[in-house]
Amino acid sequence: MNTDLIKKTANxxxxxxxxxxxxxxxxxxxxxxxxxxxxxxxxxxxxxxNPKNPKWFDRDRFVLSGGHGSMLLxxxxxxxxxxxxxxxxxxxxxxxxxxxxxxxxxxxxxVETTTGPLGQGLANAVGMALxxxxxxxxxxxxxxxINHYTYVxxxxxxxxxxxxxxxxxxxxxxxxxxxxxxxxxxxxxIDGDTKLSFTDDTKKRFExxxxxxxxxxxxxxxxxxxxxxxxxxxxxKPSIIICKTTIGFGSPNKAGTHDVHGSPLGEEEIILTxxxxxxxxxxxxxxxxxxxxxxQKIKKxxxxxxx
Amino acid sequence: MKQIIxxxxxxxxxxxxxxxxxxxxxxxxxxxxEQLAEQLPNLIGGSADLTPSNKTKAKxxxxxxxxxxxxxxxHYGIREFGMAGIMNGIALHGGLIPYGGTFFVFSDYMRSxxxxxxxxxxxxxxxxxxxSIGLGEDGPTHQPVEHLASLRAIPNLTVFRPADANxxxxxxxxxxxxxxxxxxxxxxxxxxxxxxxxxxxxxxIEEAEKGAYAVxxxxxxxxxxxxxxxxxxxxxxxxxxxxxxxxxxxVVSFLSMEIFDNQSDGYKDExxxxxxxxxxxxxxxxxxSWYKYVGTKGKVIGIxxxxxxxxxxxxxxxxxxxxxxxxxxxxxxLN
Numbered sequence: 001m002n003t004d005l006i007k008k009t010a011n012x013x014x015x016x017x018x019x020x021x022x023x024x025x026x027x028x029x030x031x032x033x034x035x036x037x038x039x040x041x042x043x044x045x046x047x048x049x050n051p052k053n054p055k056w057f058d059r060d061r062f063v064l065s066g067g068h069g070s071m072l073l074x075x076x077x078x079x080x081x082x083x084x085x086x087x088x089x090x091x092x093x094x095x096x097x098x099x100x101x102x103x104x105x106x107x108x109x110x111v112e113t114t115t116g117p118l119g120q121g122l123a124n125a126v127g128m129a130l131x132x133x134x135x136x137x138x139x140x141x142x143x144x145x146i147n148h149y150t151y152v153x154x155x156x157x158x159x160x161x162x163x164x165x166x167x168x169x170x171x172x173x174x175x176x177x178x179x180x181x182x183x184x185x186x187x188x189x190i191d192g193d194t195k196l197s198f199t200d201d202t203k204k205r206f207e208x209x210x211x212x213x214x215x216x217x218x219x220x221x222x223x224x225x226x227x228x229x230x231x232x233x234x235x236x237k238p239s240i241i242i243c244k245t246t247i248g249f250g251s252p253n254k255a256g257t258h259d260v261h262g263s264p265l266g267e268e269e270i271i272l273t274x275x276x277x278x279x280x281x282x283x284x285x286x287x288x289x290x291x292x293x294x295x296q297k298i299k300k301x302x303x304x305x306x307x
Numbered sequence: 308m309k310q311i312i313x314x315x316x317x318x319x320x321x322x323x324x325x326x327x328x329x330x331x332x333x334x335x336x337x338x339x340x341e342q343l344a345e346q347l348p349n350l351i352g353g354s355a356d357l358t359p360s361n362k363t364k365a366k367x368x369x370x371x372x373x374x375x376x377x378x379x380x381x382h383y384g385i386r387e388f389g390m391a392g393i394m395n396g397i398a399l400h401g402g403l404i405p406y407g408g409t410f411f412v413f414s415d416y417m418r419s420x421x422x423x424x425x426x427x428x429x430x431x432x433x434x435x436x437x438x439s440i441g442l443g444e445d446g447p448t449h450q451p452v453e454h455l456a457s458l459r460a461i462p463n464l465t466v467f468r469p470a471d472a473n474x475x476x477x478x479x480x481x482x483x484x485x486x487x488x489x490x491x492x493x494x495x496x497x498x499x500x501x502x503x504x505x506x507x508x509x510x511x512i513e514e515a516e517k518g519a520y521a522v523x524x525x526x527x528x529x530x531x532x533x534x535x536x537x538x539x540x541x542x543x544x545x546x547x548x549x550x551x552x553x554x555x556x557x558v559v560s561f562l563s564m565e566i567f568d569n570q571s572d573g574y575k576d577e578x579x580x581x582x583x584x585x586x587x588x589x590x591x592x593x594x595x596s597w598y599k600y601v602g603t604k605g606k607v608i609g610i611x612x613x614x615x616x617x618x619x620x621x622x623x624x625x626x627x628x629x630x631x632x633x634x635x636x637x638x639x640x641l642n
Contacts, residue, residue, distance in 0.1 A: 127396020166389030
């Protein structure tokens with residue numbers, strides 16, 4: 001893993017996300033800034049997909065359960081070769097754009113489900129992982145034609161919603177070993193610190209469901225990569241990777257606070273954030289070396305299909 | 308496999324139910340599922356722990372478990388919302404057609420996920436039984452009242468409330484063919500007669516494909532009675548009483564308001580002609596859904612309060628969902 005270029009790609013995701021949100025004068029920068037590292041490692045090093053054939057049946061599924069972080073997904077889809085241009089990103093949250101406020105499955109290639117009502121993306125992911133096991137059992141007779149993972153990012157909100165208890169209990173009972181959840185544990189919800197309303201021991205909770213629980217620093221590339229490897233190799237149990245993250249990572253004055261959750265950073269803070277991340281302050285800027293880097297993964301799409 | 312990925316539905320054959328039999332529509336649904344499970348290997352059934360009540364499991368379906376991954380019947384446990392969210396995931400994944408059962412009253416638990424299925428335009432089928440005060444003794448906690456109106460209000464959700472076994476079979480077919488949105492089958496606990504569709508008294512079942520149709524009809528009708536599900540039988544009885552007084556009547560069964568609303572203006576005018584303003588709707592549920600069909604001169608006989616615990620015949624009597632009520636309302640309207 002080339003951590004230098006992973007970092008540059010993740011920071012490009014951050015830059016695109018905060019610029020689009022600022023241009024739209026609405027959106028949620030906290031989640032994209034906080035989860036850019038985890039999802040970039042996932043997309044670059046692990047996720048099996050072909051952006052030129054986004055509906056390829058045996059692709060890995062990726063669900064952003066916290067749909068309010070839509071710009072995270074759109075930035076990744078753009079960099080990883082899906083039919084989503086920089087102009088589309090500049091149209092974030094506008095009438096008939098491919099980049100609506102929350103991801104909508106019928107509008108954008110690479111969006112696997114419509115998310116926004118918290119907890120439901122997680123439920124959809126459980127359904128996808130369940131479907132994979134049924135189809136694999138049915139059709140992998142002579143040759144293996146169905147074999148893919150379902151990845152989902154879920155935040156404090158997703159894990160507080162009642163439905164998360166229902167479906168994670170179900171997934172543990174049914175040993176959905178190819179379901180991998182990234183828990184974006186940043187301790188912040190809209191009202192403030194999670195101490196206000198959510199002091200569960202999430203690790204114990206998921207152990208009680210008979211899941212594999214892995215805890216990492218969600219901004220450490222090697223830890224992220226190793227955790228995903230470990231999660232993939234455990235096929236008897238679903239895995240949750242508890243990623244300790246900072247909401248709004250990179251924003252010098254707003255990171256770690258609920259102020260960064262649901263409103264644009266502001267022009268000044270955007271410049272400070274980009275300087276802090278050591279990236280260009282030019283708007284919607286993607287360095288050539290990042291495009292060159294992600295192109296390597298895009299090329300693999302066709303190879304995946306032919307495997 | 309290719310067929311399954313491409314989401315192609317083979318031709319489905321469901322046997323006709325013979326006239327004269329009496330089934331709860333949940334039971335006819337169970338008999339339909341038996342046949343569907345044989346023909347559709349990618350049909351994935353389930354229930355939120357009400358399998359014997361919902362009649363959702365076919366004998367040929369084996370139970371899914373970690374040791375039986377090819378099982379096509381899911382025990383979702385007592386997790387209605389979870390079930391609905393998981394079914395959305397199954398449908399989105401592709402290759403499988405999910406259906407799941409619970410009591411109709413618990414559609415409230417599932418509602419947000421049903422709304423998401425409608426928004427996404429995906430094929431998920433909900434088998435919701437025990438659909439009114441007709442479930443009887445369990446009482447108002449379990450008796451749906453506002454649920455029909457509230458689900459009919461969700462865009463792109465098709466709600467079916469079949470009146471007999473053959474309407475139930477048709478509802479299943481139409482739900483399976485609807486690949487651009489979810490469908491709800493609203494089914495009874497109590498038995499309903501299978502009407503004779505081979506004679507002159509009742510319409511052929513194919514008529515029901517238009518969502519609403521004249522199930523029992525007189526040529527020069529003076530009044531239109533409308534109903535869905537278990538109340539169609541009541542409307543038909545009221546028609547018989549009115550016929551004895553020399554009054555000609557059209558009885559319209561509303562299998563699905565959404566499908567009817569999508570018909571041509573021509574068909575709608577033919578079924579509910581403007582000249583006939585005397586219209587009465589009867590449904591054991593909130594009256595809200597019906598005003599657009601009965602018009603300003605019409606009347607709706609519904610239930611706009613909570614139910615109660617008692618045998619269902621007593622409840623229908625006490626809540627005025629009877630042929631007598633419909634007959635008297637018709638006589639008053641015609642005078």
